Amino acid sequence: MAPSRLTAQAAGVNGKTALRFLLRAFGAAILVLVIWRVTTVGLAEGYPASFWISQALNGLVLGGVYALVALGYTLVYGILFMINFAHGEVMMIGGIAGFFALQFSQSRGWLEGPWPVVVVALLLIMLFGMAASVLIGITLERLAYRPLRQAPRLVPLISAIGASLFLQYSVLLIFGVSPHSYRKPALISGGMRMGDVFIPYTGAIIFITSILLMLALYFIIQRTKLGRAMRAVAEDRATASLMGVDVNAVIVITFMLGSALAGAAGVMLGFHNTVVKFNSGFVPGLKAFTAAVLGGIGNIPGAMFGALILGLIEAIGPSALGIPTEYKDVIAFTLLVLILIFRPTGLFGEVLSEKKA
Amino acid sequence: MLILDSVHTYYGHIHALKGISLTVNQGEIVTLIGSNGAGKTTTLNTISGVLPARAGAIYLQENARSGGPPAHPGRANDSDIRLDQLPAHQVARLGVSQSPEGRKIFARLSVQENLAMGAFARADADGISQDLERVFQLFPRLQERLSQPGGTLSGGEQQMLAIGRALMSRPRILLLDEPSMGLAPILVQQIFQIIREINAQGMTILLVEQNAQAALHIANRGYVLETGNIVLSGDAQDLLADPQVAEAYLGI
Numbered sequence: 177m178a179p180s181r182l183t184a185q186a187a188g189v190n191g192k193t194a195l196r197f198l199l200r201a202f203g204a205a206i207l208v209l210v211i212w213r214v215t216t217v218g219l220a221e222g223y224p225a226s227f228w229i230s231q232a233l234n235g236l237v238l239g240g241v242y243a244l245v246a247l248g249y250t251l252v253y254g255i256l257f258m259i260n261f262a263h264g265e266v267m268m269i270g271g272i273a274g275f276f277a278l279q280f281s282q283s284r285g286w287l288e289g290p291w292p293v294v295v296v297a298l299l300l301i302m303l304f305g306m307a308a309s310v311l312i313g314i315t316l317e318r319l320a321y322r323p324l325r326q327a328p329r330l331v332p333l334i335s336a337i338g339a340s341l342f343l344q345y346s347v348l349l350i351f352g353v354s355p356h357s358y359r360k361p362a363l364i365s366g367g368m369r370m371g372d373v374f375i376p377y378t379g380a381i382i383f384i385t386s387i388l389l390m391l392a393l394y395f396i397i398q399r400t401k402l403g404r405a406m407r408a409v410a411e412d413r414a415t416a417s418l419m420g421v422d423v424n425a426v427i428v429i430t431f432m433l434g435s436a437l438a439g440a441a442g443v444m445l446g447f448h449n450t451v452v453k454f455n456s457g458f459v460p461g462l463k464a465f466t467a468a469v470l471g472g473i474g475n476i477p478g479a480m481f482g483a484l485i486l487g488l489i490e491a492i493g494p495s496a497l498g499i500p501t502e503y504k505d506v507i508a509f510t511l512l513v514l515i516l517i518f519r520p521t522g523l524f525g526e527v528l529s530e531k532k533a
Numbered sequence: 534m535l536i537l538d539s540v541h542t543y544y545g546h547i548h549a550l551k552g553i554s555l556t557v558n559q560g561e562i563v564t565l566i567g568s569n570g571a572g573k574t575t576t577l578n579t580i581s582g583v584l585p586a587r588a589g590a591i592y593l594q595e596n597a598r599s600g601g602p603p604a605h606p607g608r609a610n611d612s613d614i615r616l617d618q619l620p621a622h623q624v625a626r627l628g629v630s631q632s633p634e635g636r637k638i639f640a641r642l643s644v645q646e647n648l649a650m651g652a653f654a655r656a657d658a659d660g661i662s663q664d665l666e667r668v669f670q671l672f673p674r675l676q677e678r679l680s681q682p683g684g685t686l687s688g689g690e691q692q693m694l695a696i697g698r699a700l701m702s703r704p705r706i707l708l709l710d711e712p713s714m715g716l717a718p719i720l721v722q723q724i725f726q727i728i729r730e731i732n733a734q735g736m737t738i739l740l741v742e743q744n745a746q747a748a749l750h751i752a753n754r755g756y757v758l759e760t761g762n763i764v765l766s767g768d769a770q771d772l773l774a775d776p777q778v779a780e781a782y783l784g785i
Contacts, residue, residue: 401649401653404642407639408639408642408650412637414621417622418583418630418633419698420622420653420654421650
């Protein structure tokens with residue numbers, strides 16, 4: 177029996193090498209195609225520099241929002257080694273909640289008031305969205321993931337996809353199919369002009385808010401007792417519990433932090449896209465997941481930079497490649513395929529430890 | 534101070550501990566010796582609450598808390614705390630601190646952060662800095678490496694960090710799992726010297742070791758574990774002299 181098993185194994189190894197070769201050839205072909213398009217089409221169009229700059233700024237805004245969502249994926253992965261595929265829906269529910277808070281503020285006339293009132297109202301709208309997302313996030317953890325903590329790793333993943341669909345269609349059922357439109361208060365409409373580049377106020381506010389939230393998260397993780405406990409749990413759950421760390425509590429807090437960021441992202445995306453509906457979390461969720469993988473999943477700075485890079489590529493890509501903007505989603509997911517072929521651990525990725533692999 | 538009363542532990546269907554009973558009194562070093570797979574680490578992890586005991590009881594004696602001698606040494610009482618009902622983090626918070634097998638240093642946390650993790654459940658800043666001083670006195674090497682990631686330390690330094698980290702909770706009882714594992718003989722000697730020193734300062738210690746010789750030399754009493762059963766127990770000196778023990782565990 178032994179020799180035949182050996183040959184079967186050898187065949188398996190050969191099959192794997194062949195497959196890897198094919199994938200790499202495929203990846204290389206895509207890269208060549210991209211370079212060809214950029215040089216023959218994108219650069220040949222001769223857009224002015226200001227055009228590229230405003231595209232890039234737009235990309236940074238979107239990238240900042242992706243980063244907030246990507247951090248949620250990466251935080252949860254860092255501790256539970258699972259992809260929370262319902263995270264995009266957690267963000268969408270933040271957006272929906274934010275919409276109702278916005279509507280309430282409008283009905284009270286807060287958004288036409290003096291600027292401090294408007295700023296406070298906007299903050300409250302965002303906090304309301306964040307609170308809604310946190311509520312959904314911890315409910316998911318408790319009902320959909322914790323009972324499966326000991327199960328094989330594929331099982332919580334399936335549960336996450338189920339939760340994603342459940343949340344989407346619950347929102348569809350409750351709030352209907354038509355999009356809820358975010359109306360910007362006059363204070364943050366318009367923008368400023370720097371040379372030939374136009375910077376909308378919403379974009380600037382979204383970018384700055386995203387950066388501030390990321391810095392806050394980074395501070396919590398690196399400089400506080402709670403963050404230290406989170407990092408310890410991510411490394412070794414059992415040993416952390418020997419130190420008196422309540423691992424379940426840390427996991428819940430991790431979901432809360434990730435969901436709060438997603439809720440903020442949901443509200444900001446509402447202002448950016450001007451609408452939110454039951455499926456507006458799905459594609460941005462996948463993009464943020466792509467960003468997290470691009471940076472190296474489980475790596476916090478990786479998620480931030482991966483998302484900014486993805487935002488930039490998505491914003492500049494269509495013009496650089498000379499393809500219609502409607503196809504920009506293709507760019508993100510092609511990028512995902514390329515990373516998985518050439519650098520599965522991501523740009524900032526470390527070698528996966530045995531436990532995670 | 535710590536009493537195990539016929540404790541049974543399972544890994545799935547594998548019956549790993551088959552009714553372990555043992556006692557650790559205040560101020561003692563008690564060692565648990567035995568070969569690989571006898572259940573030594575399982576015993577410590579059951580005490581710590583990492584593994585659930587399926588039958589039997591584990592008591593932490595109530596008045597051991599105040600540091601005074603227990604009113605009824607070696608005998609469980611209704612006022613004692615049942616550890617076997619508690620999750621690991623609560624056992625740790627009651628003052629049972631473990632330095633685990635293989636050291637289990639948080640590799641990406643700095644030495645300082647590792648020590649801070651040991652004091653996680655504490656809020657008394659003054660007491661924490663006192664204990665930090667004490668740990669640095671015991672292990673001056675750690676002070677030189679404070680900002681280095683735990684994973685970059687040598688094996689001996691990691692062992693020092695693991696013991697230091699366990700001391701940072703100011704425990705009532707210290708569980709040490711194979712502190713000599715993988716260390717050069719000179720380091721083993723040093724670590725055992727320090728264990729004795731910690732004990733001389735008043736710490737109660739349950740020491741799990743494969744290096745039976747060294748362990749019995751510093752211990753007051755010992756238990757010999759074999760495939761999930763305690764087969765022999767007694768004063769450390771008597772066990773050292775026991776021909777059965779000598780043949781099986783001392784390599785004489």
